Amino acid sequence: MTTKTLLASLALATALTGWSASPLMAQDPRDDFDWLDRMNRASAVMLADQGVITPEQAKTIADTIEQVYALSSEPGFSRSGYHLGLEPLMIEIGGVDISRLHTGRSTIDMGRSGLRLRERDLLLSTYEQLINTRQALLDYAAKYPNAIVPGYTLGVQAQPISLGHYLTAYAGAFERHADYIEQTYDVVNYSPMGSAAMGTSSYPIDRQQLSDLLGFTAPIRNSFDSVHLATLESAMHIVGVTSAIAMTSSQLSSDLENQFRMVKPWFTFPYDLDGGSSIMPQKQNPGGVNSTRTGASDVVGIGAAYMFDSIKSASGDTDMIGEEPIEALTATTGVLKRIEDMFEVFEFHEDRALDVVLGDYATATELANTLQREANIPFREAHHIAALVVNFGRTNDLRPIDITYEDFKAVYAEAAEELQLPAELALGEESFLAALKPQNMVEKSQGFGGPQSSEVASMIEEMNSTVASDKAWLEQQQSALAEADAKLDEAFAALLK
Known part of the structure; x- marks a missing residue:
């Protein structure tokens, strides 16, 4: 094995076994500061269009926003998403007139909007990973659609099924979770911007324009609702869907853990990607499976803690709007990535699975x-x-x-x-x-969605078609956001002239 190959194997093994010091998680493509910058640009454009600020003031504000953004890449710059933490620097650069940028808005509606912008991006990241994980399961099912594996109830072998039947079951569950993410995205992608602290402003703030410039579907109709009710509600949708994904992921990893306890498990990692023991030469630890289950537990824990903590909040308790939905989405994407990675490298031993079935009275x-x-x-x-x-x-x-x-x-x-x-x-x-004979029992099944080869082939085909449809939905959302970004950039550039 070459040094390059060895290093690549070590990197994948580290990801699969969970030995890395940091968990495998998706990275938020934009941080708090990036979204604060986008909100500032949208506010500047809207205030100029509404005549709240003069063209000269708009240019000064736009110049200052550009200078601050250039400074944000410097070492030691605090990339905070809190406007009042950034405003002193902006005033130092552009003068006190810069504070006109904050006309008709509050750190409350900005905070709620920034949170939704981040949640929106991460929902799409989780959705994309869910597509990739489903595809990995379906591709694996297509390799061994009719291989016989044991099916269990209450931890005891119950009936033989096919590997294709088993994996399409999990692909189907993840498919429902994708539908749930689409619904959650529709809930999250509404704008609180322009609601200020709760009652809008005596200035002609155009909430629809702010919503459009930031790529939201529309502003939340009631300004009190938008900053004090809707954000917590949408967060509950997020911890709900992430918990559902985590439960399915935990069941899959539990199944895999159980078969690894056998002398001859039918799923194994390649030898050079397995987690060995520091003292027991014979051990091959399924670290990737273990860490997937641990990660799934973390997701459910985050969601449960958030729900219990939030239930005591009154409508104006702004400190109850926390980072937990962000953490849940990030951790969920990491769990799904581990599952995809495992099924990219798993070695399946059809003879071992069949031998387990033949060893008991599952038929x-x-x-x-x-x-x-x-x-x-x-x-x-x-x-x-x-x-x-x-x-x-x-x-x-x-x-x-x-x-x-x-x-x-x-x-x-x-x-x-x-x-x-x-x-x-x-x-x-x-x-x-x-x-x-287990093969006979499986093939004699006649029920809709059963393990017989005809149904397995049909389910794989249908689920691949749904994956393609979901990819199209994802591309549609990404295109809409890119279009909104481009419009904001164009409108903001006009202020600089």
Whole structure:
């Protein structure tokens, strides 16, 4: 292995095992200062258009905003999103007339707007990662659509399913979460700007123009609502959708953790990407799986703490509008990225998964179904006979495929006497042996959304189509925001002339 390859493997292993000192999280493309700068530019344009400030004052304000933005990249510059922290520097550069920029607005409506602008960006980042994670699951499902894997209920092997069926289940859950993000985005993308502290202003502040320049859908109709009710409500949508994503992610990582406890897990990491032990040479720790579950727990914890803390707030308690929704979105994106990364490198051992299924009586339900369908035995009695077959096999340390037709006939004879069924067994050897085969049970499924190959192929195709539609929705939102950015830049540039 070359040094370059070794370093690349080490970097991926660090991300997967969670050994990094900082969690794997999405990075907010713009920070608080960037959004304060955009709000200042929008305010300057609107105030000039409304005649609240003169063209000369507008140019001075615009020049000052440009100079401050240039300084913001200097070492030691505090990139705060708090206007009153920045205003002294602006006055020092442009004079006290610069304070006219704050006409008709408050740190309250600015704070609420800045929070929504950041939440909006992060919602789209989480949505994009959700698309990538779903695609990774669907691509993996397409590689092994009909591979047999065990399905569990209450932690006990229950029935065989296919890997394609299992992975499309999680892809389907994440698809619903994507719908939830779209709904949440529609709630978040409304503007409080121009509401001031609660009752707007005696100046002709154009809230619609501010909303348009910042890429919002529209201003929130009631100014009191916009700064004291709506922001907390939209935050609840965010912690709701992130908690839902975290719960699904935790279930998936729990499933993966459970199979890693087996001597021969059917999902493994490549050897050079696994987390080894400092003392036990044989150990291969699934650090990426563990850290995914831990990250999901963190997301739910953030949301729960925020909801409990917020429930005590009155409408004017501005300190209750915190960073938790931002933290929840950032952490959720990191959890989803870990899942994508794992399924990019997972090695699947089809023989191991099948061997686990063959080692237990997961096909007993199909034996009961076959007895009812072909021998005309009522299901409850057929269920009892299948249970007796299971007990016989376990008592004699036999796997299902080791039970002979003669063994089955002997079990049936005892059951027939007990249940007063016909002494002659109306189920042939071929049907009996087929009923115990997991591949047969999976393929015989006829229900909508079942594990049979035809349904799995259909679900993969449908979900890939939905992924494509979701990509189009994302591009539409990004284009709308880019267009608003361009319009603001153009309008602001006109002030500088």
